Amino acid sequence: xxxxxxxxxxxxxxxxxxxxxxxxxxxxxxxxxxxxxxxxxxxxxxxxxxxxxxxxxxxxxxxxxxxxxxxxxxxxxxxxxxxxxxxxxxxxxxxxxxxxxxxxxxxxxxxxxxxxxxxxxxxxxxxxxxxxxxxxxxxxxxxxxxxxxxxxxxxxxxxxxxxxxxxxxxxxxxxxxxxxxxxxxxxxxxxxxxxxxxxxxxxxxxxxxxxxxxxxxxxxxxxxxxxxxxxxxxxxxxxxxxxxxxxxxxxxxxxxxxxxxxxxxxxxxxxxxxxxxxxxxxxxxxxxxxxxxxxxxxxxxxxxxxxxxxxxxxxxxxxxxxxxxxxxxxxxxxxxxxxxxxxxxxxxxxxxxxxxxxxxxxxxxxxxxxxxxxxxxxxxxxxxxxxxxxxxxxxxxxxxxxxxxxxxxxxxxxxxxxxxxxxxxxxxxxxxxxxxxxxxxxxxxxxxxxxxxxxxxxxxxxxxxxxxxx
Numbered sequence: 413x414x415x416x417x418x419x420x421x422x423x424x425x426x427x428x429x430x431x432x433x434x435x436x437x438x439x440x441x442x443x444x445x446x447x448x449x450x451x452x453x454x455x456x457x458x459x460x461x462x463x464x465x466x467x468x469x470x471x472x473x474x475x476x477x478x479x480x481x482x483x484x485x486x487x488x489x490x491x492x493x494x495x496x497x498x499x500x501x502x503x504x505x506x507x508x509x510x511x512x513x514x515x516x517x518x519x520x521x522x523x524x525x526x527x528x529x530x531x532x533x534x535x536x537x538x539x540x541x542x543x544x545x546x547x548x549x550x551x552x553x554x555x556x557x558x559x560x561x562x563x564x565x566x567x568x569x570x571x572x573x574x575x576x577x578x579x580x581x582x583x584x585x586x587x588x589x590x591x592x593x594x595x596x597x598x599x600x601x602x603x604x605x606x607x608x609x610x611x612x613x614x615x616x617x618x619x620x621x622x623x624x625x626x627x628x629x630x631x632x633x634x635x636x637x638x639x640x641x642x643x644x645x646x647x648x649x650x651x652x653x654x655x656x657x658x659x660x661x662x663x664x665x666x667x668x669x670x671x672x673x674x675x676x677x678x679x680x681x682x683x684x685x686x687x688x689x690x691x692x693x694x695x696x697x698x699x700x701x702x703x704x705x706x707x708x709x710x711x712x713x714x715x716x717x718x719x720x721x722x723x724x725x726x727x728x729x730x731x732x733x734x735x736x737x738x739x740x741x742x743x744x745x746x747x748x749x750x751x752x753x754x755x756x757x758x759x760x761x762x763x764x765x766x767x768x769x770x771x772x773x774x775x776x777x778x779x780x781x782x783x784x785x786x787x788x789x790x791x792x793x794x795x796x797x798x799x800x801x802x803x804x805x806x807x808x809x810x811x812x813x814x815x816x817x818x819x820x821x822x823x824x825x826x827x828x829x830x831x832x833x834x835x836x837x838x839x840x841x842x843x844x845x846x847x848x849x850x851x852x853x854x855x856x857x858x859x860x861x862x863x864x865x866x867x868x869x870x871x872x873x874x875x876x877x878x879x880x881x882x
Contacts, residue, residue, distance in 0.1 A: 413437060413459045415854060419446065420464025420815065422805055424471075425786035433469060434458070435811040438853035442807055464815050467848055470785050471805050472506025472537075472812030473767045474792035477656060477680065477734030480510055481530055485757040486748060490739045490832045493534040494867050496763055499830040501536050501857045501865060503764035504847040506812035507802055507873070509540045509792075511568060515576060516547040520555040524564070528872070535870030537852050538812075540798070542566045542599060546576065548583035556590045563874025565797050566597040568656065571638045572605030572707060581645060588649035595877040597796070598646065599654045602638035602663065603630060603708055612754050623701030626753040627690040627709035632717070635708050636662025643670050643677055652676035652881050654795070657736045659685040659708040661720040668729040676881055678795065680732040681721050683769040684760050684837065689713035693837070702746040703835050705756045706736065722778040725787060732795060733770050733787045737763035741834040760837045764829055767814070768822050768843040775844045797876035811854040820846025 415435040422431040422443065434442040434454045444451040455461060480496040482489040491499065493510075500508055512527035514520045524543060531539055543564050545552050556567060569584050570577035579587070584600075591598050611629035615621075620628075639655055643666060646653035655667060658679045670677035684704075688694075690712045693704040704710055711717040724730035738759025740746055749756030762769075770788055773779045779787070793803025801810055822843035826836040850858035857865040 413854070414457065415460045415462060416454050416458040417462045417464050417469055417813065417815070418455065420467050420469035422469045423781055423785050424805060425782055425790040427782060433805060433813065435854045438811055440805060440807055440809050440811050443805060462815070462849065466817070466819060468781070468816040468818060469805065470814050470816055471789045471803050472814055472850065472852065473504050473788045474507040474509070474798065474802060475500060475505045475735050475737065475763055475766060476509040476732060476792040476796055477736050478508045478510045478763055479736070479738040479759065482511070482513065482738055484738070484759065485755060487740065487745050487757055489759060490741050490745065491737070491761065492832070493531045493539070494536070495832045496737065497536040497539065497870055498863065498865065499764040501850055501852065502830045502847070502863065504767040504814040504816065504850055505537065505763060506850065506852045507538045507540070507798070508763070509542055509796055511544050512541045513544045514546050514552070518547065520545070520552050524559070531872070533868045536857065536865045536867065537870040538873050539870055540796070540873040540875050542568050544568045544577065545579070545587060546570070548579050548587050553586060553590050556587065556596060557594050560594045560596050565595070565875050565877050566599055566654070567591065568599040568601065570601040570605070571642065572601055572603040572608065574605050574609060578605055581641070584642070585645050585649055588646050588651035588653070591652070592650040595881065597652050597654050597878050599656050600642040602635060602642045602655050604634040604638045607634055616752060616754065621752045623699065623705055623753050623756060624690065624695040626705050626756065627694045630707060630709045632660035632662050632711060635660045636666060639663040640666040643667070646677070647675060652678070652878065655679040657682050657708060657734070658730065659711055659717065661715065661717050664720055664724050664729060668724070671729055678731050678880065679729065680734045681724070681730050682734055682736050683762055683766055684710060686718060686721055686773070687769065687841070688837065699750060702749060702756050703742055703837055704760065705746070705753070705758055706738070706760045707758045722773065725779055725783065731787070731791050733766060735762040735766050737761055739831055739833045743834055761831045761833045762837065764831055765824055765838055767847065768824070768845065769838070771816070771845045772843050794879040797878055798873060799879055811851055813851045814847060815849040817846045817848040820848065822846045
């Protein structure tokens with residue numbers, strides 16, 4: 413089947429231009445000059461023509477940091493792979509990279525197989541995996557080489573969550589040495605979890621158990637210190653490092669310093685760190701702040717974290733916007749921490765809203781339209797070995813395409829979102845734009861405010877090595 417997307421403005425990471433996009437089955441066959449003989453011929457022979465007049469035609473979003481069905485704090489993230497990937501499609505995301513999880517004491521291979529079983533046949537869109545290493549020992553290090561050969565080319569380590577995911581500096585350094593040899597990317601949760609736990613225990617002993625103390629005890633300096641430590645370990649090991657969900661100015665400064673030296677140091681941020689804050693959200697009255705508990709935490713509005721992060725996106729010190737999508741319901745999940753903020757499951761749901769929220773940054777003048785595409789689609793594909801299959805509108809690429817209407821509006825609310833959550837962290841935010849139509853490998857998933865996909869439309873993606881390593 414052939415489809416022609418006609419009369420739209422194609423936006424790439426490098427520019428925008430009027431163009432028609434011809435799709436043959438699941439891939440892009442041609443990008444055509446409107447009014448040309450080739451475009452006229454394509455229109456005459458296409459099985460379907462989609463009119464994109466007045467709309468941006470952009471590559472489907474790639475969210476390279478999600479946690480579907482993640483076990484955490486005695487419960488599980490509330491989005492299954494089926495529900496979460498369908499919600500992603502509603503928001504213009506056509507690929508996710510989720511995290512398979514090995515906890516301390518578990519076998520890497522068995523843990524990975526369990527994640528394959530969770531996702532197989534369930535996903536609405538294409539998916540891939542990073543591998544969380546919660547127990548770095550000789551067996552795990554050996555598995556790193558095997559997994560790279562199987563298309564899992566990035567590994568996440570934690571400086572936080574002692575007893576669950578935490579790795580000490582020696583374990584981290586050994587994993588980085590292996591990555592230096594096999595070309596894998598080390599993804600780092602950079603917070604000083606040991607020191608954070610001390611402050612958490614002291615706060616609880618004083619009776620300071622409300623959700624806001626989750627943010628107060630996870631000091632931004634602990635993120636800055638851990639980010640610097642991760643970078644220094646990576647530089648000595650000769651490995652690339654990618655700092656996940658960066659939230660604080662102190663951490664961004666350390667990344668910028670390394671990048672100014674030409675190092676293989678990269679970082680992402682998330683919408684919650686651009687829009688939400690400690691006082692108004694994490695510090696909301698009563699227990700409402702529990703809905704905003706994530707790690708790293710939301711930062712104070714009285715410093716420059718928000719503006720610094722937007723600047724980091726403009727300067728490319730922050731390469732990507734992901735979501736760290738890890739949703740929990742307030743009832744019976746966040747409520748596990750009613751009496752102690754340390755027991756609140758950590759996570760915010762946002763896979764459905766990332767493309768909209770970062771587009772709003774375009775409207776606000778924080779980033780360009782091209783940078784929106786770059787941070788939400790093209791760079792994730794290049795960073796994690798999916799380019800040029802994903803992240804670009806060009807002949808031969810998968811036909812993952814979003815028609816975005818700049819004249820539309822989107823009101824974010826629990827009443828209209830498609831994630832399995834009983835609240836919205838972004839309740840009441842209005843976006844000056846709207847996801848109009850979403851195609852995944854040439855199949856229309858979203859059109860006319862209706863979902864046309866089916867469970868299992870998505871396929872597993874074997875990834876190559878990062879395009880950014882020098």
